[in-house]
Amino acid sequence: MCAGEMKIEKIRVALTGNPNVGKTTLFNVITGSRQHVGNWPGVTVEKKSGFKQYKGYEIEVVDLPGTYSLTAYSLDEIVARDFIVDERPDVVVQIVDATNIERNLYLTTQLMELGSKMIIALNMYDLAEERGDKLHVTKMEKILSMPVVLTIASKNIGMSELLDTVITEKQKVKHHGREIGYGDEIESRIIEIEKVLSQDKDLTSRYPLRWLAVRLLDGDENILRKIAGSSVATQIKTILTSLDIEEYEAMMADKRYEVISAVFPQMCERCMTRMTTSDMVDRVMTNKYLGIPIFLALMWAAFELTFSFATPFMTIVERIFVWLGEISAAYIRPEWLASLVGEGIIGGVGSVFSFIPNIFILFFLLSMLEDSGYLARAAFIVDRVMYKIGLQGKSFIPMLLGFGCNVPAIMATRSIEDRMDRMATIMVVPFISCGARLPIYILFAGTFFSENAGTVIFCIYLLGILVAVGSAKLLRTTALKGHPAPFILELPPYRIPNLNTSIRHMWDNGSMYIQKAGTIILGGSVVIWLLAALPWGVEYGSEQTFIGLLGHAIQPLMEPLGFDWKLSVSLLFGFVAKEIVVASMGVLYGVGDDQIALTDSLLADPHLSQLTALSLMVFSLLYMPCIAAVGIIKKETGSWKWTAFSVAYGLAVAWLLAFAVFHGGKMFI
């Protein structure tokens, strides 16, 4: 370090709060990150950190998953709580929705017990003021004994004030917090437990003892596990078994609500809940009879546009790659290298790239629906149906995320508290059609059902949801038996989707496919080209090549579904990534990325028909999504057995349904 250079002081800040209060938006604004922000609860399931250099400080901001309380019933709640308790950030910022202060205060009462330095960021205060609420910030600071900063994260308002307050709080030597008084009976128990806990020096140094005692009386199993190895564990257990913990838990929650209802009117005037325009619109959107048809109609519109509106853009991309292919054929020598570059690399990568406009348009439309707040309603509408079949509506949120990519969707199941619900959801998410499968549908629906391609694609997506829901029912009545936990979802207010946000979401989700085209698909295309070109001397892509031999080896398994060796081998490569299915078609039919030529070749292939196309789309929809999805299933279930089950079950369902479509369809087509 140079002489005179000042050492940068570090401050670690944890952002916490109820779901959907704008934590991630605030995190992105402060750190300049681009984490996904969703207009529904449960988008953040892992903690994420970012840095900000501010007034000579390096501020590390950690975005924690949203939680209504610190009772730690679900994984995301545990992640949030453990971070605050174990990592001890310098300052905890609770983001409070200014339009819903009363409900947010429950978490505040629990955070106060942790003894951390706290700041309240009263976010979206403009919305509260717009509806006529009067916020008494100074009074709030006095009552809670902590600073309160007004912020509008989406408009970058109040950020400097918040960071200044963070620095001030960090510098404070002494911290005076408020605590909830639980009444004589509970307080005497708290003191008794604290006394026992204080005998363990390790516990004393790691946790605030009063908080530990309160959590234990609240029946917190996670805390019980934390003290299991302590020398005082037996004593604590004896005390707890002598008490009716459920009653204590209820009494303590009552006390917290009592305190909240006493202090809340002093903090805010006219903050009563009134029916808003959003509520009125919800009367229609969540209507018992109209809700599901409206949802289906909007999804159909999204797929219709994905197919029809994207076509000219697809043609443009395709023509660029055809031109590149022609250039490589004309200028590259020797011939085999021209074939590798033209038919293998440009053909394979180009055939996937042609579908990028469709993928981007679908993601754009889905993010518009999400940003508007509609997708949260979709989860609510579907909950009625899902509860009846044994899953809770919360499972539908990961499923909706699955339309983008199954990997984050499986991770999003962490917000599901009930283990059985979570496992069932993980098992069925792979049936939800991700963006990588879209090129297959566009190619086959466009070729064999050109007039109704949008509707056919919509039906395939719908089939994915139906199979997921049906499988959940099956699992919840057999291997994962039990009743689904009740689902409480806070519906965010409707917002006019912001074009920039929607474009950013579209890019965040869609750019993954561009990256894949340049990596996995490129590698896969070269492998497929090699297999289609070797051994030397035989006709490229013919039955005598390695790929032909491989195709013939697995064909007996796939023949009942109407697939010849080319389709079979393409599906086999789809295990790595689904886009490779289309890339290998281009290589196997020897047309590279020329979609018109590929369409003509598919139509001219005597083995292919509308039924084969349907059967192939159904199989592609339902069999294992990709290697990455299998990896994440293993990680999230922590079990090879469940992972193997997921792959085998997917394959079996795919095979059976494709078989039913191919043979059953003969009665109609």
Next chain:
Amino acid sequence: MKHDPGKLREKVLFSVVAGFLYVLAGSIQFVLSIGAMFDINSVNSLGNSALGFLFIPSDFMGSLVLVLIGSIFFYGLMELRNGFNEGIAYVYVGIIISLIFATVYMLVLAGNWMESCLLNDPEITGWSFIDDFRPAIYLGILSLCGYILWKKDFRNMNK
């Protein structure tokens, strides 16, 4: 919730007209799509001749969407007639959804125009503007008028 009775009457009337037109167009489209699906000559010729001026295609899913929009207006009408002023929300949502679908069909039309006229795609030669001119587009004009007329009312419908 108090609403100006005159304006309320306007919305009731609008719901009747819009609901009727959407359900009618949707029903005709449904019959035509069934005719095309099962190749019923009499139905197909009806679509090509007598009803040609309505630009109603044989689009099954589209027909269901039109009926759905009409049903939203009728549902609102039912609530308004029963004295539930929240029924206005149905008129509002009906208008918004019909505008969404008008936009969707206009984008489809724009996509096909680009494909045919700008890119000269041989696959859709002979395409004309009329091919993609759907009832959802011209009925959307009615909804647009409703939206412009009652924009303020809808924003304050909870007051």
